[in-house]
Amino acid sequence: MAEVQKTKEFWRWPETNWVNPNINWKKSEVITAGVDVGSVSTQAVIMVDGEFFAFGNTRTGSDSPNSAIKGMGYALEKTDMIIENIDYCIGTGYGRVNVPMAQQSITEISCHARGANYMYGPEVRTIMDMGGQDCKAINVDDKGKVLNFMMNDKCAAGTGRGMEVFADLIHVPVWEIGPRSFQIEKQPPPISSTCVIFAKSEVMGLLEQGVPENEIMAAYCSAMAHRIMELLNRLSVKEKFVITGGIAKNEGVVKRLEKELGVKTAGRVWYKKEFIERGYPFDTQLAGAIGAAIFGDALLKMGKAKSARKA
Amino acid sequence: MIANYGFRDGSGDWYVTIDTDKCNGCGKCVEVCPEKILEVGPDEFDIFREEPVAFVKHNKRKKVRYSCAPCKPGFEEKPAPCAGACKFNVISHSDGWKVLYG
Amino acid sequence: MIVAGIDVGGKNVHIVIIKEGQILGKGAAPTGIKKAEAVEHLYDDVLKKMGLARKDVERVVATGSAAKRVAFATGFITDAAADARGVIKLFPKARTVIDVGAEEGRSIKMSPEGKVMDFAVNGKCAAGTGTFVEAMSRALEVSVDEISHLTLASTQNLSINAQCAVFGESEVVSLIHQKVSKPDIARAVMNAIAGRVASVARIAGLEDDVVLVGGMAKNLGFIDSLKKNLAMDVVVPENPDYMGALGAAEAALAAVTTDGVKIRVFEKETIS
Numbered sequence: 001m002a003e004v005q006k007t008k009e010f011w012r013w014p015e016t017n018w019v020n021p022n023i024n025w026k027k028s029e030v031i032t033a034g035v036d037v038g039s040v041s042t043q044a045v046i047m048v049d050g051e052f053f054a055f056g057n058t059r060t061g062s063d064s065p066n067s068a069i070k071g072m073g074y075a076l077e078k079t080d081m082i083i084e085n086i087d088y089c090i091g092t093g094y095g096r097v098n099v100p101m102a103q104q105s106i107t108e109i110s111c112h113a114r115g116a117n118y119m120y121g122p123e124v125r126t127i128m129d130m131g132g133q134d135c136k137a138i139n140v141d142d143k144g145k146v147l148n149f150m151m152n153d154k155c156a157a158g159t160g161r162g163m164e165v166f167a168d169l170i171h172v173p174v175w176e177i178g179p180r181s182f183q184i185e186k187q188p189p190p191i192s193s194t195c196v197i198f199a200k201s202e203v204m205g206l207l208e209q210g211v212p213e214n215e216i217m218a219a220y221c222s223a224m225a226h227r228i229m230e231l232l233n234r235l236s237v238k239e240k241f242v243i244t245g246g247i248a249k250n251e252g253v254v255k256r257l258e259k260e261l262g263v264k265t266a267g268r269v270w271y272k273k274e275f276i277e278r279g280y281p282f283d284t285q286l287a288g289a290i291g292a293a294i295f296g297d298a299l300l301k302m303g304k305a306k307s308a309r310k311a
Numbered sequence: 312m313i314a315n316y317g318f319r320d321g322s323g324d325w326y327v328t329i330d331t332d333k334c335n336g337c338g339k340c341v342e343v344c345p346e347k348i349l350e351v352g353p354d355e356f357d358i359f360r361e362e363p364v365a366f367v368k369h370n371k372r373k374k375v376r377y378s379c380a381p382c383k384p385g386f387e388e389k390p391a392p393c394a395g396a397c398k399f400n401v402i403s404h405s406d407g408w409k410v411l412y413g
Numbered sequence: 414m415i416v417a418g419i420d421v422g423g424k425n426v427h428i429v430i431i432k433e434g435q436i437l438g439k440g441a442a443p444t445g446i447k448k449a450e451a452v453e454h455l456y457d458d459v460l461k462k463m464g465l466a467r468k469d470v471e472r473v474v475a476t477g478s479a480a481k482r483v484a485f486a487t488g489f490i491t492d493a494a495a496d497a498r499g500v501i502k503l504f505p506k507a508r509t510v511i512d513v514g515a516e517e518g519r520s521i522k523m524s525p526e527g528k529v530m531d532f533a534v535n536g537k538c539a540a541g542t543g544t545f546v547e548a549m550s551r552a553l554e555v556s557v558d559e560i561s562h563l564t565l566a567s568t569q570n571l572s573i574n575a576q577c578a579v580f581g582e583s584e585v586v587s588l589i590h591q592k593v594s595k596p597d598i599a600r601a602v603m604n605a606i607a608g609r610v611a612s613v614a615r616i617a618g619l620e621d622d623v624v625l626v627g628g629m630a631k632n633l634g635f636i637d638s639l640k641k642n643l644a645m646d647v648v649v650p651e652n653p654d655y656m657g658a659l660g661a662a663e664a665a666l667a668a669v670t671t672d673g674v675k676i677r678v679f680e681k682e683t684i685s
Contacts, residue, residue, distance in 0.1 A: 039583070062590045107355050133580060146312050146356050150326065154318030154373040155538070156579035165579060194321030196579050197539040197548065198516065205446045231319060234405075295358065302359075318576075321537030373576045377612035412533070412616065 017056040018281050019078040023048050025085070030300055031309070032088045033075075034111065034292025035068050035102060037095030040132025040160055041246065042067045044075035045289035046086070050297050052118075052275070054079050055286055060132075064095030072101060084311035088296040092288050094133065103308050106295055108288045109138060109149050115291030116242050117144025119282070121271030125238035128228060128257075129287065130247035132160040135228060137235045144291070148235055156196040158227035160246050163253075165196050166220050169203060170213060174250070181217040181252035188215045190222035199223070217252060225256035232261065240266045248284035314356060315405075316367035317375040323407035325376040327367050327393075331356075334401045336363035340393040346371075346378040349393060365401065376407065385409035417470045418662025419452065419486065420495065420655075421477040423516030424543065425628065426452055427658040428459050430470065433666065438463040439655055448482040456485075474665040476657050478516060490664045492657060493521050493532050498667075499660030500624045501527030503650055508620040511639075511647075512656070513610055513629035515543040520614035533616040539578040541609035543629050548578045549602040552585040553595060557632070560599045564634025567600035569593075572608065581605065599634060607638035614643065624648045626656035 025031060028048045036043045038060055046054045056074030060067040068091065072083060083101055091099030092111040099105065108131075116127045122142040129136045134153035141147055156162050167174045188211070193199040199220070206216050241263050247253055248268065258264050268284060270276050299305035317326035331354060341349045348371040354360040371378060382391040384404035389395065394402045415437065420427040426444050430437045440459035445451050460466065467485070475483035476495040490498075496510045501523060510521040518535040535541040539548070550560045571593070575581040581602070588598050606629075614623075623645055629635050630653030640647050650656065 062587060106358055110356050110358065133583075148313040148315075149356070150315040152318045152320075154576050154580075155320035156577050157320065161579055161583075194537050195539050197544055198537075208446055234315075234324065299358075320577075322535070370574075373574075374612070377609075377616070380612075380616045 015058045015074070016281070016283065017054070017074045017077055019054040020052060020280065022278060023051060023053050025053060025079070025081055030297055031081070031086050032293045032296030032300065033072070033086050033090070033101075034289040034294070034296065035071055035089065035091050035099045036093040036108065036111065036288035036292060037064050037068050037071070037091065037099060038093045038131045038133075038288075039095075040164070041285060042071035042093075042095075043286050043289040044068070044071040045286055045293050046075055046079070046081070047290070047293040047297060050294065052280065052290070054081075055283070055289065057283060057285055060095070064098035065100050067095065068099040068101065082311065085309060087307040087309045088300055088305055089308070090292040090296045092292040094131070103305065104296075104299075106292060109136060109151065110146055111288045111291030111295065112136065112244055113138050113140045113146045113291065114144040114294050115287035115289070116140070116244055117142075118290050118294060119271065119287060120240060120242045120266055123240040124242055124266070126232070126235065126241045127287075128232055128241070128243045129245040130158070130160055130228070130243075131245050132164075135159050135231060137232045139235055139238065150231060150235055152231060157194055157199070158224060158231065162196045162199075162224065163220075163247070163250065165200065166203065169200055170207070170216065172213070172217070177217050177221070178250040178252035178254075180214045181221045182255075184212070184214045184218050186215075187222070188219045190226055191219050192223075194227070221250070221252035222256050224253050225260055228253070228257055229260040237261055237263050239263060242266045244284045244287040246285055312357060314366065316372050317405070318373055322376075323411055324405040325379075325407040326405040327375055327379065328403045328405065329365055329367075330401050331360075331364045333399045334364050335399070336365065338365070339396040339398075340365055340402055343392040343396045345381065345392065348375065348378050379404060380408060380412065383408065383412070386412065414471045414666070415465070415469055416472045416474070416662050416665035417456070418495070418658040418660065418665060419456070419473060419475045419477075419480075419483050420657035420661060421448060421452055421475060421479040421482055422514050422628075422657070423478050425515070425654070426455050426477075427655050428455055429655055429658040429662045430459065430463060430465070431659070431662045431666065436659070439652070439658070441654065444479065448479045449484060452483050472665040472668070474661040476661040488665065490661055492517070493519060493529050495657045495660035495664065496626060497521055497523045497527050497529050497660065498663045499656040499658075500626065500650075502659070502663055504622060504624050504648060506622045507624045507648070509614065509618070509623040511610060511614050511623060511625050512627040513542060513606075513625070513635075514627040518542050518610050518613055518627075520610075520617040522618045522620065531617045533613045535609060535613045540576055540581065541606055541613065543627075545578040545581065545606050546602065546629065546632065546635070548582050549573075549585055552582040553589070553598055553602075555595070555599075560602065561632045561634040563596045563599035564603045565637060567594075567596040569597045569600070570604065571597055571601040573601050573605035575605075576609070600638070603632075603634045603638035604642070607635060607642045610639060611642040619643065619645065621645065622648050624650065626650065626653040628654045630654070
């Protein structure tokens with residue numbers, strides 16, 4: 001795994017990649033890939049005969065095509081595979097129409113549903129995914145098919161960007177906010193502004209009043225958890241309930257959300273026991289790309305797509 | 312599948328909801344919508360679905376609050392034109408308009 | 414009788430002192446974080462410049478999002494009622510008032526007597542308010558004045574797709590990367606906020622004459638985009654950001670407030 005990068009950019013998650021040491025892709029039949037180009041991060045996943053083979057999790061740059069290329073390159077880095085070995089590639093996410101190596105694009109709602117089903121198992125019924133610029137609530141069946149969805153990608157509040165703006169403002173890295181939000185004496189009332197920009201002024205006011213930083217983090221996490229709860233309740237949350245996307249790594253929001261909903265989120269571990277035993281990394285941000293790669297596999301098997309493999 | 316198109320922000324919930332299991336892609340809703348926010352085509356959320364389905368156009372989804380306001384969904388006795396034209400109860404609206412303007 | 418109208422907005426406090434038929438003095442200052450203090454200081458400043466003392470002012474009516482911070486107010490009035498009263502006084506033919514301030518945008522449809530018949534508010538969301546323009550100006554690395562002038566020099570009519578000030582900022586950054594010219598980006602920003610303001614106005618109903626007030630009414634680029642979006646002419650008073658305070662002062666003169674003591678000046682409650 002890559003080192004956590006010590007930068008002054010408080011809102012950047014670290015980049016990581018990995019290859020599965022237990023799969024010999026040269027002996028496989030079908031290789032598919034999913035590339036999820038989000039507004040903040042890009043993930044590329046490679047599945048070999050429907051099994052989790054490699055991934056790269058990178059930051060999205062200023063343009064989608066280059067981000068896709070960089071992500072895919074990073075996923076392939078530790079393998080001896082090249083893009084031309086891939087039978088079918090599906091693009092998803094915010095920048096899905098601009099993934100140069102994809103043969104098709106599929107909405108991230110369907111891909112996250114499918115990916116969550118692969119990662120967490122057929123018992124998953126409700127998924128909350130918060131990306132850089134959106135928040136989605138999805139209800140699925142045991143095959144990962146979408147039954148009901150509701151998305152907000154219009155308003156920054158309740159999206160990853162909302163948390164990043166906050167991290168930037170108080171100069172604390174995003175990955176520290178969760179734990180620190182619990183190092184408080186008392187839980188303060190949530191930030192009252194529903195708009196991120198107005199919340200910024202509110203936070204500045206609190207800082208000026210000398211409210212301890214950890215308490216402000218607690219107030220912000222509470223407000224975010226509340227917003228997510230309101231979105232989820234319109235769909236009705238059913239267990240197994242999972243959270244994907246970057247926000248799943250923020251326990252400050254996750255634990256408060258569980259409390260508001262009265263539902264616990266599923267543990268962030270693989271459904272397949274051997275994956276756990278073998279120590280495969282479990283990154284909640286990969287759900288979209290995994291789902292996309294699985295769709296590629298399904299489309300090929302159903303004869304609805306033709307292999308684009310060149311080597 | 313229940314597809315909710317729209318958004319929520321501090322001012323309320325603004326969604327047009329389409330029940331794709333009940334939709335046969337007839338397109339009557341598309342004809343009557345005064346703001347032309349609806350269309351019929353392939354289901355982007357169920358790539359294995361054969362029949363076309365009604366949906367809200369991509370570039371209209373973030374502005375449904377304003378496009379649907381003139382039809383006053385939910386706060387008058389008669390339904391909005393799209394819901395009224397549909398024989399299968401496919402389309403409905405969230406309560407944002409009723410709460411704020413009703 | 415001398416009365417005062419005080420509009421405590423999200424960004425600025427405006428004060429107008431009037432006597433029957435004439436404006437005696439006015440002043441404005443940033444609201445800042447300590448709102449009550451800002452109000453007190455400005456009030457004393459304005460009175461001092463006019464050679465008046467607090468006891469010379471018989472009634473004080475406050476309006477604006479932080480109206481309750483005016484500890485010495487004798488009454489309060491809603492923003493919509495204040496706008497209506499201020500505008501009808503100066504523009505008897507006005508039937509629609511669009512008020513775009515720092516934190517809220519609203520549209521009011523009035524009767525010929527200045528009674529609020531219908532209104533719509535865009536509140537709790539920075540898009541469609543002066544804050545949106547400020548954020549976009551920052552992303553473009555220009556001042557709010559400069560973005561106004563840049564707009565008028567644009568050659569293309571683009572728009573920002575994002576309906577949020579935070580997402581809009583990233584969109585401006587990517588437009589800069591795509592080498593779109595600053596004037597064209599400025600126009601896109603103004604088209605975006607004008608579009609939202611116009612949408613809100615259509616909900617309340619549009620009727621000539623349309624008068625634009627609030628801080629954003631000082632922005633020529635915005636006015637231009639708004640006129641084009643509405644396809645209607647828009648009247649802008651001098652000192653448009655003082656309209657709320659003027660309306661509050663007029664209400665003080667008429668001894669009409671909304672604190673339960675006198676007549677309610679409006680028909681509908683502000684919900685958001």
